Amino acid sequence: MVVTLYQFKPLYGLPNPSPFCMKLETYLRLSGIAHRVETITGRIKSPTGKAPFIEVDGKVMSDSGLIINHLEATHGHPVDGKLTLAERAQSLAFQRMMEEHLYWVMVYKRWIDPTDKAAQRQYLKDLLGLPSFLVPLIAIAAARGIKKGMNAHGIGRHAPDVIWRMGIADVQALAHFLGNRTWGFGDAPTTFDACLAATIGNILHTPWTNPLTVATAKHGSLVAHFERLMARCFPELAK
Numbered sequence: 001m002v003v004t005l006y007q008f009k010p011l012y013g014l015p016n017p018s019p020f021c022m023k024l025e026t027y028l029r030l031s032g033i034a035h036r037v038e039t040i041t042g043r044i045k046s047p048t049g050k051a052p053f054i055e056v057d058g059k060v061m062s063d064s065g066l067i068i069n070h071l072e073a074t075h076g077h078p079v080d081g082k083l084t085l086a087e088r089a090q091s092l093a094f095q096r097m098m099e100e101h102l103y104w105v106m107v108y109k110r111w112i113d114p115t116d117k118a119a120q121r122q123y124l125k126d127l128l129g130l131p132s133f134l135v136p137l138i139a140i141a142a143a144r145g146i147k148k149g150m151n152a153h154g155i156g157r158h159a160p161d162v163i164w165r166m167g168i169a170d171v172q173a174l175a176h177f178l179g180n181r182t183w184g185f186g187d188a189p190t191t192f193d194a195c196l197a198a199t200i201g202n203i204l205h206t207p208w209t210n211p212l213t214v215a216t217a218k219h220g221s222l223v224a225h226f227e228r229l230m231a232r233c234f235p236e237l238a239k
C-alpha cells in the first residue's frame with residue numbers, strides 16, 4: 001500500500017522547512033517504502049492539527065516518530081533494524097533532545113527573535129504563500145503561539161542569551177556524539193541521521209543569522225553530515 005505523506009512544500013534549498021517533515025521524508029526515502037507526497041495548503045487536516053501526517057491503509061496518522069515506529073513495525077524494520085537495544089536507546093534520547101528541546105531554540109530564532117523582521121516576513125510569505133497584507137498579522141499570531149508554547153515548556157522563561165546557550169550546548173553534544181563518524185550508528189544512515197540532518201539543515205538554512213546559526217556553522221562535522229545525507233537522499237537538491 002502506497003503511503004501518502006502530507007507536508008509543507010520545500011523551501012530555501014531544504015526538502016522541508018519543518019524538521020519533522022524532513023525527518024519523515026528522509027526516513028521514507030531511506031526505507032524504500034513506496035510513497036507519494038502531497039503539499040499541505042491551508043489548515044493541517046491531521047488528528048493532532050500538526051504536520052507531517054500520513055495516510056496509509058485508509059488510516060490517517062500524526063506524529064513523525066509514531067509514524068516511523070508504525071512503518072518500521074509493518075515493513076520489517078528496514079532502517080533501524082540493525083541497531084542494538086542500547087543504540088536504539090541512544091537514538092531515541094538524541095531525537096528527544098533535538099525535537100523537544102533544541103527545536104524550541106530553533107523556533108525561537110525563527111518566529112520570536114529574528115534579527116531581520118523583513119526576512120522573517122518574506123520567509124512567512126514564501127512558506128505559506130500568503131498575500132503580503134496578511135503577513136504581519138500572521139507573524140504576530142505565530143510569535144504569540146510560539147511564546148505560549150515556550151512558556152509552557154519552560155525554556156521561554158529564560159533570558160535570550162540563556163536560550164541561545166542551551167541550544168548551542170545541544171548542538172555541541174550532537175557534534176561530540178557524531179565525532180568523525182560518517183553516520184550516527186554503523187555504516188548506514190538510520191532515523192537518528194534523518195533527524196540530525198533535518199535539525200542541522202533547519203538551523204542553518206533560513207534567511208537570517210543569530211548565535212545558534214553561527215555556532216552550528218562552526219561544526220564542520222555536522223555540516224558535512226547534513227551534506228552527505230542530502231547527497232544520498234535528496235540528490236535533486238544537494239549542492
Ligand SMILES: N[C@@H](CCC(=O)N[C@@H](CS)C(=O)NCC(=O)O)C(=O)O
Pocket residue numbers: 017018019020044049050051052062063064065
Ligand atoms: N511531534 C510532532 C511535532 C510536529 C510539529 O510540531 N509540527 C509543526 C511544524 S514544524 C506544526 O505542524 N505546527 C503547526 C501547529 O502547531 O499548529 C511530530 O514529530 O510530528
